[in-house]
Amino acid sequence: MRRLTEKIKARMTSPDDPRRTQQWLTEYLNDGPTLGQKLGLGWDESLPRFVRDINEVDEIASQNGYPDGGRMQLIDYPNGKHASRVLERIDSVMSRAALSPRLLIPASDGWRPQWRSGTPQSVEQSVFNVAVASVFDLAVAGELSKIRECPHCRKWFVAAKKGKSQRFCSENCRSSAWRTTSSGRESRREYMREYMRRRRYRAQRHTKFERKQLAGKGK
Numbered sequence: 001m002r003r004l005t006e007k008i009k010a011r012m013t014s015p016d017d018p019r020r021t022q023q024w025l026t027e028y029l030n031d032g033p034t035l036g037q038k039l040g041l042g043w044d045e046s047l048p049r050f051v052r053d054i055n056e057v058d059e060i061a062s063q064n065g066y067p068d069g070g071r072m073q074l075i076d077y078p079n080g081k082h083a084s085r086v087l088e089r090i091d092s093v094m095s096r097a098a099l100s101p102r103l104l105i106p107a108s109d110g111w112r113p114q115w116r117s118g119t120p121q122s123v124e125q126s127v128f129n130v131a132v133a134s135v136f137d138l139a140v141a142g143e144l145s146k147i148r149e150c151p152h153c154r155k156w157f158v159a160a161k162k163g164k165s166q167r168f169c170s171e172n173c174r175s176s177a178w179r180t181t182s183s184g185r186e187s188r189r190e191y192m193r194e195y196m197r198r199r200r201y202r203a204q205r206h207t208k209f210e211r212k213q214l215a216g217k218g219k
């Protein structure tokens with residue numbers, strides 16, 4: 001509990017740094033279920049879905065050029081009706097957060113903002129508040145789409161770049177996932193056949209060489 005609450009405190013009292021927020025959020029999404037179980041806090045499944053939902057709407061909106069006419073314009077997009085239903089779900093998760101905005105300190109490029117978690121409440125509620133605030137900040141900064149779930153190991157990670165280039169958390173997961181596809185299996189079989197052929201060839205050459213040497217010694 002100390003580890004969790006200290007992290008939350010640090011997150012609440014420091015001005016927002018997208019990279020640190022991304023780090024915090026992915027750790028929270030990955031460790032939250034086990035940590036919640038250990039501490040008897042439970043785990044709110046609506047949080048990972050919240051992140052998935054926001055990124056899904058972003059993708060639908062970006063596919064045909066971002067709309068500039070508000071939500072009504074989005075409905076006419078392919079998958080737009082689905083997007084507006086997902087937006088409603090996003091709205092309802094956010095409405096459950098008890099947060100108030102705070103202007104922390106002025107800076108040359110504008111004030112540093114901060115969220116304050118409402119009181120009094122349970123640890124669960126304040127974790128939920130911080131998570132929603134983090135997701136909100138990242139979404140507004142255009143940084144939430146870098147928070148992704150690896151389709152192979154299901155771990156959340158921070159992608160280096162926006163755009164779809166990095167789908168997997170690691171090279172390991174990328175190649176493991178590739179090996180399970182049919183073309184991946186085929187190319188792996190091909191690779192193994194070639195590998196075995198070379199090995200046999202090398203072994204044959206080796207014995208030939210040994211025979212020659214033995215024959216030489218015999219002279």
Ligand SMILES: [Zn+2]
Pocket residue numbers: 150151152153154155168169170173
């Ligand atoms: Zn992975």
